[in-house]
Amino acid sequence: MSFAKLDALMARGAEFLGSRYAIMAGAMTWVSERNLVSAISNAGGFGVIACGAMEPERLSAEIAATKALTDRPFGVNLITMHPKLAELIAVCAEHRVGHVVLAGGLPPGGAIDAIKAAGAKLMCFAPALALAKKLVRSGADALVIEGSEAGGHIGPVSTSVLAQEILPEMAAQLPIFVAGGIGRGSAVAAYLEMGAAGVQLGTRFVCATESVAHPNFKRAFIRASARDAVASVQVDARLPVIPVRALRNAGTDAFTAKQREMVGHLDAGSVELAEAQRQIEHYWAGALRRAVVDGDVEHGSLMAGQSVGMVTREEPAAAIIEGLVGEAAAALAERRE
Numbered sequence: 001m002s003f004a005k006l007d008a009l010m011a012r013g014a015e016f017l018g019s020r021y022a023i024m025a026g027a028m029t030w031v032s033e034r035n036l037v038s039a040i041s042n043a044g045g046f047g048v049i050a051c052g053a054m055e056p057e058r059l060s061a062e063i064a065a066t067k068a069l070t071d072r073p074f075g076v077n078l079i080t081m082h083p084k085l086a087e088l089i090a091v092c093a094e095h096r097v098g099h100v101v102l103a104g105g106l107p108p109g110g111a112i113d114a115i116k117a118a119g120a121k122l123m124c125f126a127p128a129l130a131l132a133k134k135l136v137r138s139g140a141d142a143l144v145i146e147g148s149e150a151g152g153h154i155g156p157v158s159t160s161v162l163a164q165e166i167l168p169e170m171a172a173q174l175p176i177f178v179a180g181g182i183g184r185g186s187a188v189a190a191y192l193e194m195g196a197a198g199v200q201l202g203t204r205f206v207c208a209t210e211s212v213a214h215p216n217f218k219r220a221f222i223r224a225s226a227r228d229a230v231a232s233v234q235v236d237a238r239l240p241v242i243p244v245r246a247l248r249n250a251g252t253d254a255f256t257a258k259q260r261e262m263v264g265h266l267d268a269g270s271v272e273l274a275e276a277q278r279q280i281e282h283y284w285a286g287a288l289r290r291a292v293v294d295g296d297v298e299h300g301s302l303m304a305g306q307s308v309g310m311v312t313r314e315e316p317a318a319a320i321i322e323g324l325v326g327e328a329a330a331a332l333a334e335r336r337e
């Protein structure tokens with residue numbers, strides 16, 4: 001099969017990333033560490049280390065260990081709310097990380113300047129057109145637009161709508177990577193044809209052989225179908241819930257019950273609003289680690305996107321990437337000239 005059409009559509013994204021394919025494996029806290037990241041990059045994709053809540057020393061060690069496993073480019077994903085963001089950026093600069101992805105809200109100006117001063121390319125998440133424009137003005141070199149089909153923290157708008165709104169307006173200005181709900185190469189091809197420079201997938205890579213996710217976590221993914229990956233439910237306007245898409249389990253049901261309990265306390269005046277909000281905000285603290293690392297799939301957080309239904313077995317990262325690329329090329333070959 002000819003890969004010429006696919007190569008042409010991926011050329012801009014692949015050049016930006018420095019990888020064979022314009023396929024990013026989105027950072028997943030506790031999952032995207034040295035083993036998965038290096039496997040993805042070695043297979044021609046672009047791996048991204050998830051810093052999550054890591055301390056700077058730990059991130060430094062993770063970057064060094066990843067470099068020992070691959071000489072291909074990879075990125076580092078930092079959460080803007082991290083209290084030591086500036087130090088984490090300095091760690092990336094020390095290691096000459098080529099691409100820094102900022103997640104979790106609008107990046108502070110100092111962070112953007114520091115990343116760019118170190119010579120790294122800056123990638124940001126754009127959850128809406130207005131924010132995409134603002135991020136470009138602030139200095140983002142590329143954007144990730146991630147729809148609500150995705151696993152983990154999500155915005156309210158679906159990938160297909162974000163792609164239609166943002167790609168025609170912005171794709172000429174800078175490379176845009178589409179994320180959320182991509183499970184097969186046919187979708188990769190479609191977003192490239194709509195103007196995306198590349199794609200980002202998370203859920204499909206969780207069950208890579210090289211992923212260190214606990215066997216229970218992987219088994220839950222292999223068993224689940226799209227409808228099991230649900231967005232967290234908010235019960236009462238006084239108790240805001242950050243939307244997260246995860247597989248439904250005893251933990252998600254207990255979270256809804258906990259919200260109802262706190263609403264009862266609020267109505268009865270037996271708890272302060274701030275305290276109730278704190279309890280809801282901290283409810284899931286450590287829960288992703290419990291699921292990914294300890295294998296507690298009942299009470300931990302099983303963050304997963306709707307593409308989880310297309311995860312059917314454990315297989316090497318290279319096989320997943322080859323599968324996506326082959327499907328994308330096949331889809332393009334079927335198009336009429």
Ligand SMILES: Cc1cc2nc3c(=O)[nH]c(=O)nc-3n(C[C@H](O)[C@H](O)[C@H](O)COP(=O)(O)O)c2cc1C
Binds near residue numbers: 050149152203303
């Ligand atoms: C288990 C899990 C953990 C994630 N952790 C992060 C994270 O730490 N930072 C981040 O920017 N995105 C995170 N994401 C989102 C992914 O990077 C990626 O954008 C998303 O999975 C793409 O959508 P998909 O799951 O439909 O492929 C996470 C996703 C999953 C499934």
